[in-house]
Structure formats: structure tokens, C-alpha cells
Amino acid sequence: MVEVIAKYIDDVLDYLHFRATNKIFRLSAPPIQSRSSSSSSSSMLSRFDDLSMCPLFVFLEKDKVFTFVHPKHGLEYKNIINFPEGQHWNLDSEICYSKDGWLLLVAVNKSFQVFFNPFTKEVLPLPFGNKQIINIRCFGMSHSPTSSKCVTVELNKKSADFTRAYVHLLREDDLYLIRYKDKDFSLYNISPAFHNGLFYFLSITGKLGVIEVTREQISWKILEKLQAPCSSHFNNFLVECDGNLLSVFERDFAKGVQVFKLNEDTMTWMEVKSLKNHMLFVGKTSFSAVANIPGMENKIYFNRFYGKSVVFYSLETKNYHTFKNDEVVNFHHTKELLNGTWIQPRWH
Structure with a gap:
């Protein structure tokens, strides 16, 4: 039975x-x-x-309720998490980042940070020792927190003149600090992208910076000769897609989205007109995936909602849409969910 x-x-x-x-x-x-x-x-x-x-959008509500939303079908699913006994759980936690099915939950200024897989209910408590994560908007990871290769980067503007990059080799529990002047590279508050063994991050003006992590040393540099691909924008993201580094720029006044691919031979940005069978998911965590559901390809999915529907941008129609009646969305009527992120489900 x-x-x-x-x-x-x-x-x-x-x-x-x-x-x-x-x-x-x-x-x-x-x-x-x-x-x-x-x-x-x-x-x-x-x-x-x-x-x-398919990737899902997950956001955290009060009383330990995680809500999962399918980007095409909706299929909103609320899951009340019964956290393991004996663990100190903070109900004011925010979702900082996701990687391979894991969420990083952080209660800023309350010494609480934990990796949690909402699909398997596994927990990796306090992975950062005494280092508290402050900037949950600008955090990146190289691998799953269960991997021996896992490296994390947090970019944090500590003063009017300086930005700090905290680099943590998770398994060795080694923490490194890089400090640079804001006048050289004014940080844009988005998560860095891990691509070909390097962490890439964008400035407010669209310039690209790089952090290289090896067992011998931690270094950073600005790619001075690389011109910013877009001069007018209000939002930007970095995403690895099909072995390439992509930058996504939302133009001012909701005039559309442009995508550029970094040509690493010539070190120039090239505009991308089509993602083909790929789709991009951008927000606190940004990544790409191959569309396994017809109609989801060649689109960029945001952490915004129009009513209860996920908002996406189609590179084919050059408009913001939802899948509900295939309607064109007035961007100014959308709502951004800040305490949530895109996550790639892992069931084992």
C-alpha cells in the first residue's frame, strides 16, 4: 500500500x-x-x-518558515523547519547566500551564522569561528561548504576610504584580510562570482576586480585595461555560464537588460544577444542553469515578484514578464524580496 x-x-x-x-x-x-x-x-x-x-526561489519568513517558489509554475510551498535539538537557532536570521543546495543563514551582530540544507535538513554550525559576517549583500563561495576546496569571500566597506575583503579557507579555518582604497575601486554591493579559480567583483562604475586565492598567497588586482561594458545602469550582477563569465546590467529607468561575455583572450566585453538553452538567476546568489522545462530558456530571473509571480527578463522580447498569461510587467510595480535567494536543490 x-x-x-x-x-x-x-x-x-x-x-x-x-x-x-x-x-x-x-x-x-x-x-x-x-x-x-x-x-x-x-x-x-x-x-x-x-x-x-529547476532552481527555486526561497525566502525566510517569521517563525522558521521557508517558502519555496518555482519560477515558472509558482507552486509555492511553505516548509516549517524543525531545527535539530541542542542547536542555538536565531529567529532573526537572514539568508546570506546559497551554494549547491546549502543556505548560509546569518543574524548580523548576533554572532549567529550557520550553513543549512533545507532539503536534507543537514546543518554545519558556526563554520567561521570567531569571524562575524557583516555584509550579507556581498558574499561569495567557491564550492559547497562540505568540500575541502571551499573558500569564501566577504567584501565589506569598513570606512569612508577603505574596503576590506575577508578571505576564508573553510577547512583550514584560515582567515586572510585584504584592504584597498575606495578611490581605486568603489565597491558595488553585489556578490562576487567564482570563475576559473578566481573571484570576480564589480565596482559601481562597472570596472572588474579579481581576487586570487592560492595556498601560498591571497592577492587582488583591478583589471585596469578592461573597459566597463555599460556606462548607465542601476543594477548589475556577475554570473558564470557555460564556462564563461557574464555581466548583467539593468539599465536606468527600466529600459531593459544587457548581458556581456568576457573574452578572456582579448580581455574585452562582448554583448550577448541570446543565452540559447541557458537561463540566469540573479540576486544575492547568481548562477546559471540549463533549461530543462520548455519556455524557460533565454531568460533572466530576478528576486522580484509581480503579485505572486516571479519576474523575468526575456532576451527575445526585450521585456520584463511573468509566466502568468505571459503578461508584460510594469517594472515599477514589482516587489523585491530581500530576505531570499535563488537555490539549486540538492536532494542527497
């Missing part, structure tokens, strides 16, 4: 909760695994393509 019920559950989060009921349920309902594991697990995964593979 349990096997029959499991076959008719078509929501991936409900399915995972069903399996978590007890040992009998776990034995009767096979786990969701990656596509490459086996033919049986692939057929199981295909039932949940929409939610098991």
Missing part, C-alpha cells in the same frame, strides 16, 4: 517528507538520486523534473 501511495505523490517535497515518516516508508519509496546513478533512479527523478532539477 505504501508503494502504491508513493507512486501517486507528484510533489517532490511531499515525497521527501513521505519517505521521512519511518523506516518502512523509506524502504518502500526509492530515494531521489542523480540522473547518472541508474535507470531506475532516473525514472524516479523524471517524475519530479520541475522541482528536483
Whole structure:
């Protein structure tokens, strides 16, 4: 009977909760695994393509409630998290960043910061020792927090004249500090992008800076000869996509979005007219994904909502839209959700 019920559950989060009921349920309902594991697990995964593979927008509400929203179908799902006993959880936490299914939750100025996977309920408490994260808008990670290669970078403007970059090698628990003058590079408050072993970050004027982390030394530089690709904008993001570094610029007065690719041979920006079968997700955490659902490709998804629908920009129509009735959205009527981010689900 349990096997029959499991076959008719078509929501991936409900399915995972069903399996978590007890040992009998776990034995009767096979786990969701990656596509490459086996033919049986692939057929199981295909039932949940929409939610098991597609990035979701997650935001944190009061009373430990995480809400997940599918960018195309909506499918809003509220999940009340019963955090593990014995852990000190702060209900005023904000979502700082996501990486490979993990969320970094931070309560600024309250000495609380923890990695948490809302899909598996795993916890990595206090990964930064005594270093408190202050700027949750400008934080980047190289790998999953479970990886021995994981490096984090926090950029923080500490005074009117200087910005500091805190570089943390997570497994070694080594913390490094870089300080530079704002007149050389005025920081734009977005998350850096990790690309080809380097952290890239943008200035307010669109100039590109680089932090290189090796076991021998930590260094940073400004790519002086690289011209800013866009002179007029109110928002910008960096994203790695298909092996390339992309910059995304939202133009002033909601006049559209431009995407540029860094040509690393000539060190010049080239405008991108189409993302082909890729899609970009931008906000506190920015990344790309291959569209596995028809109609989602060649679009940029923001942490903004029009009503209850996710807002995206189509490079084909050159307009802001939602998937509800394929309507064109008045950008000035959208709402940005600050305590949320895009996340790539990981079920194991």
C-alpha cells in the first residue's frame, strides 16, 4: 500500500517528507538520486523534473518558515523547519547566500551564522569561528561548504576610504584580510562570482576586480585595461555560464537588460544577444542553469515578484514578464524580496 501511495505523490517535497515518516516508508519509496546513478533512479527523478532539477526561489519568513517558489509554475510551498535539538537557532536570521543546495543563514551582530540544507535538513554550525559576517549583500563561495576546496569571500566597506575583503579557507579555518582604497575601486554591493579559480567583483562604475586565492598567497588586482561594458545602469550582477563569465546590467529607468561575455583572450566585453538553452538567476546568489522545462530558456530571473509571480527578463522580447498569461510587467510595480535567494536543490 505504501508503494502504491508513493507512486501517486507528484510533489517532490511531499515525497521527501513521505519517505521521512519511518523506516518502512523509506524502504518502500526509492530515494531521489542523480540522473547518472541508474535507470531506475532516473525514472524516479523524471517524475519530479520541475522541482528536483529547476532552481527555486526561497525566502525566510517569521517563525522558521521557508517558502519555496518555482519560477515558472509558482507552486509555492511553505516548509516549517524543525531545527535539530541542542542547536542555538536565531529567529532573526537572514539568508546570506546559497551554494549547491546549502543556505548560509546569518543574524548580523548576533554572532549567529550557520550553513543549512533545507532539503536534507543537514546543518554545519558556526563554520567561521570567531569571524562575524557583516555584509550579507556581498558574499561569495567557491564550492559547497562540505568540500575541502571551499573558500569564501566577504567584501565589506569598513570606512569612508577603505574596503576590506575577508578571505576564508573553510577547512583550514584560515582567515586572510585584504584592504584597498575606495578611490581605486568603489565597491558595488553585489556578490562576487567564482570563475576559473578566481573571484570576480564589480565596482559601481562597472570596472572588474579579481581576487586570487592560492595556498601560498591571497592577492587582488583591478583589471585596469578592461573597459566597463555599460556606462548607465542601476543594477548589475556577475554570473558564470557555460564556462564563461557574464555581466548583467539593468539599465536606468527600466529600459531593459544587457548581458556581456568576457573574452578572456582579448580581455574585452562582448554583448550577448541570446543565452540559447541557458537561463540566469540573479540576486544575492547568481548562477546559471540549463533549461530543462520548455519556455524557460533565454531568460533572466530576478528576486522580484509581480503579485505572486516571479519576474523575468526575456532576451527575445526585450521585456520584463511573468509566466502568468505571459503578461508584460510594469517594472515599477514589482516587489523585491530581500530576505531570499535563488537555490539549486540538492536532494542527497
